[in-house]
Amino acid sequence: MSLVARVAGVRERLDGIDALLVTDLTNIRWLTGFSGSNGWAVVTPDRVTIFTDGRYGVQAAQQMSAAGFDGEVAVGATGGAMLDELVARTRGLGRLGFEAPHVSYQQHGQFAATVACTLVATSGLVEAGRRIKDDTEIAAIERACAIADQALAEVAPALADGLTEAQVRNRLELRMRELGASGPSYDTIVATGPRNGALPHHRPTDTVIEEGHLVVVDVGALVDGYHSDMTRTFVVGEPSAQQRELYELVLAAQVAGVAAVAPGLVARDLDGVCRGIIADAGYGDWFTHGTGHGVGLLIHEDPFVNKASDVTLQVGDVVTVEPGVYREGFGGIRVEDLVVVTSNGCRVLTASAKDSPCPPFPPTT
Ligand code: ZN
Ligand code: ZN
Numbered sequence: 173m174s175l176v177a178r179v180a181g182v183r184e185r186l187d188g189i190d191a192l193l194v195t196d197l198t199n200i201r202w203l204t205g206f207s208g209s210n211g212w213a214v215v216t217p218d219r220v221t222i223f224t225d226g227r228y229g230v231q232a233a234q235q236m237s238a239a240g241f242d243g244e245v246a247v248g249a250t251g252g253a254m255l256d257e258l259v260a261r262t263r264g265l266g267r268l269g270f271e272a273p274h275v276s277y278q279q280h281g282q283f284a285a286t287v288a289c290t291l292v293a294t295s296g297l298v299e300a301g302r303r304i305k306d307d308t309e310i311a312a313i314e315r316a317c318a319i320a321d322q323a324l325a326e327v328a329p330a331l332a333d334g335l336t337e338a339q340v341r342n343r344l345e346l347r348m349r350e351l352g353a354s355g356p357s358y359d360t361i362v363a364t365g366p367r368n369g370a371l372p373h374h375r376p377t378d379t380v381i382e383e384g385h386l387v388v389v390d391v392g393a394l395v396d397g398y399h400s401d402m403t404r405t406f407v408v409g410e411p412s413a414q415q416r417e418l419y420e421l422v423l424a425a426q427v428a429g430v431a432a433v434a435p436g437l438v439a440r441d442l443d444g445v446c447r448g449i450i451a452d453a454g455y456g457d458w459f460t461h462g463t464g465h466g467v468g469l470l471i472h473e474d475p476f477v478n479k480a481s482d483v484t485l486q487v488g489d490v491v492t493v494e495p496g497v498y499r500e501g502f503g504g505i506r507v508e509d510l511v512v513v514t515s516n517g518c519r520v521l522t523a524s525a526k527d528s529p530c531p532p533f534p535p536t537t
Contacts (some may be wrong), residue, residue, distance in 0.1 A: 175241040178203055181301040182215055189269035189292050191216040191262065193283070196274040198469045199298035205239030206232045207397065212254070213243075214262060221246055221261055223254050259286050269294040296474075303466055303474045304488035309398060310512055310521075313467065313490055316357065316400035317510055317521040319393040323347035324404065324524050331387055331406050337362040337376035340389070348393045357392030357399035358471045364388075369503030372461055372496060383409040386503040388496075392471065399471045401492050402522040403508035418455070418497055418505055423526055425449040426507040429463060429493040433511055433518035439481035446495040447479070458497035466491050467510055489513040490521070 182203065186192060194200055194213040201207045204220060208228035214221045220243040222232045229247035236243045246261060248254030262268055268289035270280070273296075284291055305313070327343045335343075341360045348356060363374035365385040374388075381387055385408050392400040405422075407415055429446040443463040450459045462478030467490050475483040477491055485491070491513070496506030507526055511518040 175203065175205060175236075175239050178301055179215060179220055179241075182297055183217060185297045185300060186215075186217070186269065188267065189294065190266040190289075192269040192294065192297055193258075193262075193271070194298060195271050195279070196298070199271070199274075199302065201397065202302045202469055203298060204232075204241060204243055205235040207235060208232060212258065214258070214268075216265065219244060223248065223258050223261075225249065225251075225254060255282060255286055258283075259288065263288050265289050267292050269297065271295070271298070299474050302468065304486060305468060305490050305512065306488070309468065310488075310490065312396040312398035313400055313510070313512075314521050316353065316393040316395040316398055317402065317523070319348050319351045319353045319395065320357075320391050320400050320402055321522060321524045322351055323393070324389065324391055324402075328389075328404075328406065331381055331389075332408055334380060334382075336378045336380050337364055337368065337374075338378055340381070340387075341376040344389075344391050348391075351393075353393035353395055355394045357394045357401060360392075361388060361390035361403075363390075363504060366501050366503045369505075370498045370500045372498055372504065372506065381408060384412070386415060386505060388504045388506050390506065390508065397469050399467050399469075400522065401467050401471060401494075401508065401510050402524060403494055403496075403506045404524055404526065405505045405507060414502070415505075418502075421450060421453050421455065422495055422497055422505045422507055425495040426493055426509070426526075429495065430509060430511060430518065430520060433485065433491070433493065433513060435485055435487045435513055435515065437485045439475050439477040439483045439485060440479055442477050442485070442493070443479055443481065446493065450495060450497065455497050458499050459495060460498055461496065464492035464494050464508075485513050487513050487515055 192215045200213045211224035232245045246257040248257045269292045272293040340362045345356045362376045363369045364381045364387045368374045387406045390403040425446040432445045446463045464477035466473045494508030498504040509522045
């Protein structure tokens with residue numbers, strides 16, 4: 173999909189407003205190609221204008237033209253001057269939508285006090301298009317997945333070498349950069365043993381990975397602004413009966429979840445597939461988070477997959493399926509894949525094996 177088509181989609185959603193003031197930088201990037209750290213964009217029925225400061229005027233113009241997009245750039249040297257430009261260029265627009273989830277109380281006050289339009293709160297007008305990934309976006313996410321797969325395959329054997337969580341994280345993040353990522357997709361999670369592993373989003377510490385530990389490794393890469401997301405859980409040494417049983421359970425829930433993904437499925441029903449399997453085995457209260465989330469220019473974005481999510485999956489959604497169980501004294505197990513919804517189900521983008529039990533050496537399947 174071209175940027176022209178993305179903007180056209182937003183224009184179709186301008187219901188009851190004459191133009192949209194886009195203040196969320198991720199939305200601005202997706203719509204215009206501009207990736208600077210300060211700016212607004214105004215989408216009217218016949219033009220798009222980026223407002224930014226002096227650091228980014230040239231960059232904004234270059235990135236828009238590189239993306240094949242014909243937009244205007246208005247530069248203001250200070251925040252006040254940017255606001256003056258916005259006021260001048262929105263005069264006469266009538267009803268101007270703003271992104272209610274992305275405008276602070278203070279910023280709204282500034283807009284309301286200066287802009288000569290009626291400000292109308294909107295939500296999700298850009299995100300509704302952004303959640304559906306085009307081929308270019310899927311290719312970037314696939315590349316990010318492949319880099320994380322490769323880094324994990326190379327580093328996983330070292331889980332048996334007495335390293336700390338932080339050392340494993342460092343090796344993974346270095347390898348991902350060497351393999352072409354611009355960085356990790358998020359702070360890599362390495363969570364080992366009965367205490368750290370019990371925290372789903374534990375930050376790596378100097379805790380040494382020991383024989384008998386479950387080790388949760390949640391790793392993703394960043395490519396062209398797009399994220400990947402994957403979790404594998406390893407056992408160092410011979411798994412205990414409980415470790416084996418719960419790994420099999422989480423894996424069964426995860427595999428069933430991936431198999432259920434299809435356009436038309438309501439996200440809470442996908443959550444229910446995974447949660448039901450874990451709950452039926454008596455571990456429902458060990459599964460303490462949602463089943464998944466969308467991934468794209470943000471690591472967590474629409475559509476969210478949890479008990480309360482009434483969003484319907486569509487072709488082009490890229491979502492994780494990541495059930496897990498956590499308990500202080502036991503540790504944690506999570507298995508997470510990233511999938512893209514297709515017309516007949518989904519395609520799994522992450523390829524690291526999910527052997528059961530999962531030894532810290534290169535997987536065999
Ligand atoms: Zn993850
Ligand atoms: Zn995730």
